[in-house]
Structures are given as structure tokens and as C-alpha cells.
Amino acid sequence: MTPVLLTLPVALPLLAAGFTAALPRHARLRRTAALATTAMVLAPAAVLLTRTAVTGDDILTTRIGDWPAGMAIVFAADAFSALMLCTTALLVLVCLAFAAASGDDRKPVFAPLVLLCSGGTYGALLTADLFNLFVLLELMLMPSYVLLTMAGGRGRLTAGRIYVTISLLASTMLLAGLALVYGLTGTLNLGALAGAARDSAAVAAAGAVVLLALAVKAAVVPLHGWLPRTYPETSPVITALFSGLLTKVALFAAIRIYAVVYDGDRAHLWLLLAAAWLTMVVGVLGAVGESAMRPILVFHMVSQVGYVLLGPALFTTDGLAAAIFYLVQYVLVKTALLLCAGAVETAYGTGRLDGVKGLAAREPLLTAAFVTAALSLAGLPPMSGFVAKLGLLRATALEQDWISLTVATAVSLLTLLSMLKIWSAVFAGPPDPPEPAPHRSPAEAPRPARPGLVLPAAALAAFSLILGAGGKPLLDVAQVAAAHLTDPADWIAAVTSRAAGTGVAGP
Numbered sequence: 001m002t003p004v005l006l007t008l009p010v011a012l013p014l015l016a017a018g019f020t021a022a023l024p025r026h027a028r029l030r031r032t033a034a035l036a037t038t039a040m041v042l043a044p045a046a047v048l049l050t051r052t053a054v055t056g057d058d059i060l061t062t063r064i065g066d067w068p069a070g071m072a073i074v075f076a077a078d079a080f081s082a083l084m085l086c087t088t089a090l091l092v093l094v095c096l097a098f099a100a101a102s103g104d105d106r107k108p109v110f111a112p113l114v115l116l117c118s119g120g121t122y123g124a125l126l127t128a129d130l131f132n133l134f135v136l137l138e139l140m141l142m143p144s145y146v147l148l149t150m151a152g153g154r155g156r157l158t159a160g161r162i163y164v165t166i167s168l169l170a171s172t173m174l175l176a177g178l179a180l181v182y183g184l185t186g187t188l189n190l191g192a193l194a195g196a197a198r199d200s201a202a203v204a205a206a207g208a209v210v211l212l213a214l215a216v217k218a219a220v221v222p223l224h225g226w227l228p229r230t231y232p233e234t235s236p237v238i239t240a241l242f243s244g245l246l247t248k249v250a251l252f253a254a255i256r257i258y259a260v261v262y263d264g265d266r267a268h269l270w271l272l273l274a275a276a277w278l279t280m281v282v283g284v285l286g287a288v289g290e291s292a293m294r295p296i297l298v299f300h301m302v303s304q305v306g307y308v309l310l311g312p313a314l315f316t317t318d319g320l321a322a323a324i325f326y327l328v329q330y331v332l333v334k335t336a337l338l339l340c341a342g343a344v345e346t347a348y349g350t351g352r353l354d355g356v357k358g359l360a361a362r363e364p365l366l367t368a369a370f371v372t373a374a375l376s377l378a379g380l381p382p383m384s385g386f387v388a389k390l391g392l393l394r395a396t397a398l399e400q401d402w403i404s405l406t407v408a409t410a411v412s413l414l415t416l417l418s419m420l421k422i423w424s425a426v427f428a429g430p431p432d433p434p435e436p437a438p439h440r441s442p443a444e445a446p447r448p449a450r451p452g453l454v455l456p457a458a459a460l461a462a463f464s465l466i467l468g469a470g471g472k473p474l475l476d477v478a479q480v481a482a483a484h485l486t487d488p489a490d491w492i493a494a495v496t497s498r499a500a501g502t503g504v505a506g507p
Helices: 002-021 027-053 079-102 110-126 130-149 156-185 201-218 226-233 236-260 266-288 293-314 317-348 364-378 384-398 402-427 451-469 472-486 489-496 498-502
Strands: 059-064 073-077
Touching: 002 027, 002 059, 002 073, 002 110, 027 059, 027 079, 027 110, 027 472, 059 489, 073 079, 073 110, 073 489, 079 110, 079 236, 079 317, 079 451, 079 472, 110 130, 110 236, 130 156, 130 236, 156 201, 156 226, 201 236, 226 236, 226 293, 236 293, 236 317, 236 472, 266 293, 266 402, 293 317, 293 384, 293 402, 317 364, 317 384, 317 451, 317 472, 364 384, 364 402, 364 451, 384 402, 384 451
Parallel strands: none
Antiparallel strands: 059 073
16 A cells, blocks of 8 residues: 555646646546646545654655665655645645636647646655656756746746756756765665764765755755746746745655754754855845745745744754744745735736726735735744744744844844735725737736636635644644654664565654
């Protein structure tokens, strides 16, 4: 049963990608297949989460094809990977629903490419081998090159060149780092590399190349410049999809590698701490200076990466648990905000702050979704963002890291300021007809956003409220996941054991 649970999240999207690619003239069938496949991925993901975080199985592993150790592709699920698997599958499902309403999925290549991208993402979350991580990241990235450039504004080709160039550079750096690690240790199995960077300065330097490449992919400051120059240029649904997949998988992999290969070595934590501060501050200052909804939210994507880094920089169970909770709710909240911006752009033809006004009077559900998600991003009660940020601030206070506490609090205030900037320009005040969209004639008046455009964001915003008021189950799962990171002995034993094919490794 365990091998099936671990392989289905990868196999289903890849098989469905081939199926939908063979249906270039059947948009409705492609849409149904993509939605159904992603919904089916949620089922094994939920079972994995239950078994790893609730029933006490702890770590589930399998070797694809039952090849011997050292040759097999090892998949492993613990509370952290299972939680991220559920989160990303939910994100893909919601984005596919938005694409169905906006019409983005009518393009014959849309569904196959999204399914390929999601399959690579799920595999990257489950793999326990660094070379297979590289392969699965590339499987995730190759479709993204086409997805980013096939829709969007006039700058999409320039954005595509930047995106492809930086992605290839980061991938080359990652492969070089893996070659160095393999040359020094003779293995790329994460379990076999446990503690290698703590014991060897050479392995630590080689691992630093790997982490640097992942930092580029995660848009950590000062390696972030590519993200605000590319994501706003594509279509809204692709921006929302990428926000929860590409950078977050890189963050996930970096946290896992540091916990296992470096064994959480505190000698290097000051670098993570400096990166967290810079990323929080630079991202939020960039957001304050923008004049359109999506560019503001994309810069916040950078800023929130800094909050996630704060947990690993502390490397305590409380800090990591808060960072994991923050990462999950942030993926959902940021997706909700980007889909709100997408609904505005699709219905009114512009996302500029001076292009549309008074939406609160004509779009009550969209307004409620935006306000809920915006307050959560800023960390105000009773939203999930408040619980997450409070956990991070508590963890920094326990470590007496007053600088991090001050920076995180100040950035939250600036985040609220930029959310108020969008509110006052786009939602508050009397309605003012915006400029017509490029595909409309000047005589055509824009219509209110269709329910299908608003409901995906509203559902995620409601989820933020639920996590704020009743977030203890997620906090409990985050605590289990954090314990596996601070003490990865069970995970290491599971992915290196010859019994891995049996599927369960307990304490």
C-alpha cells in the first residue's frame, strides 16, 4: 500500500499530461481530466499526512522498482513533505478552477504543461536523493518556460528570456554543486549524506553551492531580482500557480538539506539570519513602491520568503514549527490575493491602482476575499497569518533575538501599509468605470467579475479564517514536522535502510 501512496502523486499527473496532450481539440475533456487528476492526488496526499503526522507511522518510504540501495529512486514522506504535498495539490486544484473560469485552460498545451509541472513538484517534495531532486526540479521547470511566455502582456518575451536565463544558470549551479558533493562523498542519497557537511569543510563548501542554487530559485535577496521582473508579465493564473510551486519547492529542499546534510549546524545560521532580514525588508520596500496589484503582491512574495527563512535561521523546534505553519498558510493566502488581482484584471482589463476604483460597492464577495487574505498576509487577528507570525515572534523572543523580532514586526506594518494602498485605490470610494480592456471596444463597459473568477480566491480566504480560529491541528502537524527536522534520525534511518521497500519506519 505504501509504494502506491508514494508513487501515485507523481505518476497520476504525468500520465494525465500525456492523455490531455492527445486531446488538442477537446478543451472540456482536458479541463475535466486535469481537475479530476489533481483531486485524486489530494487523496493519497491526505492519507500520507494522516499516517505521518497522526497515526504514528512517522516516515513512509519506498524504492521505485525495488532496485537495490544506491541505484533506486527513493521516495520518502514525513509530516513536512506530506503537508507540503497536500498544500501544493490544493493550490493546483484552485488555480485550475480559476483557469477554467478565465478561459486560460482553453489553450491546448495548458493542461498538459500544468500537470507536468505539478508532477515534478510532487516528486521533488517526496524524493530522498539529490540527483533525483535535480531531475524533478527540471521536470517542474521545463513546462514553466512555456507557461510563462504563452500568455501575458507585451513584456512577456523579455520576462521569458530573463526567467529562462536565470533558471538555467541556477540549474547549472545546482548540478555543479551535486557533482562536487558526489565527488567528495560517493553518494547523493540524502540519508547517506547525514552530517557530512558538519564533519567535512569540503562537503560543507560543496553543499553551499547547492544551497546557493536553491536560494536563486527561491528568490532570496540579493538573488531575487528575476522574480519581480518576470511573474507580473505572465497571466494571473500562472503567477498564482508559480507563487505556490516553484519558489516554495526550492525553500522546502533547502530546509531539508540543511537539516540533514548540515545537521542544523549552528555555525552557519548567521548567514540564514542575514538573508532572512534582507529578504523581508527588501521585498516589502519593493512592494510599497509599486503601482499595480500584481507587482505589489509579487514583491510581497519575496518578503514572505524571509519570514519562512527565519525559522530555519533559529533552528529550534518552535521556530521551525512556526515557519512550517507560516509556509502553508502563506502559500494559500498569497494565492488568494493573486487570484483576486487576476479576477480584477480579467473582468476590468487592468490591475493598475489608478485603473479601477470602488470595487467594494460592486464586488462584495471579491472585496471580502481580498480583505481577508490581505489582513492575513499582514498578520492581523483572527487570520492564519496572525497565528503564524505570532509563532515566529515567540520563537525569536525565546532565543532573545530582538533584532529579528523588531525586523519582522516592522515589515508586518509595512505589509499592512501596502495592503491599505491597494484597498484605498481599488476597493474604497465610489465606483469609477475603468479603461476598457485591450480586447474590448471603447464602447463596451466592463462587467462585474463572474462568480467562477471569485470563488477560488474566496475559498482560500475562508480557509485562512478557519486556520486562524482553529489552527491547532495544523500547529500540531507543524510540530511533528519540525521535530523530524531538528532530530532527523528516523528519516535518515528510513531512507537508508534496506527495509525501505516495506514502507514504514517508526521510532
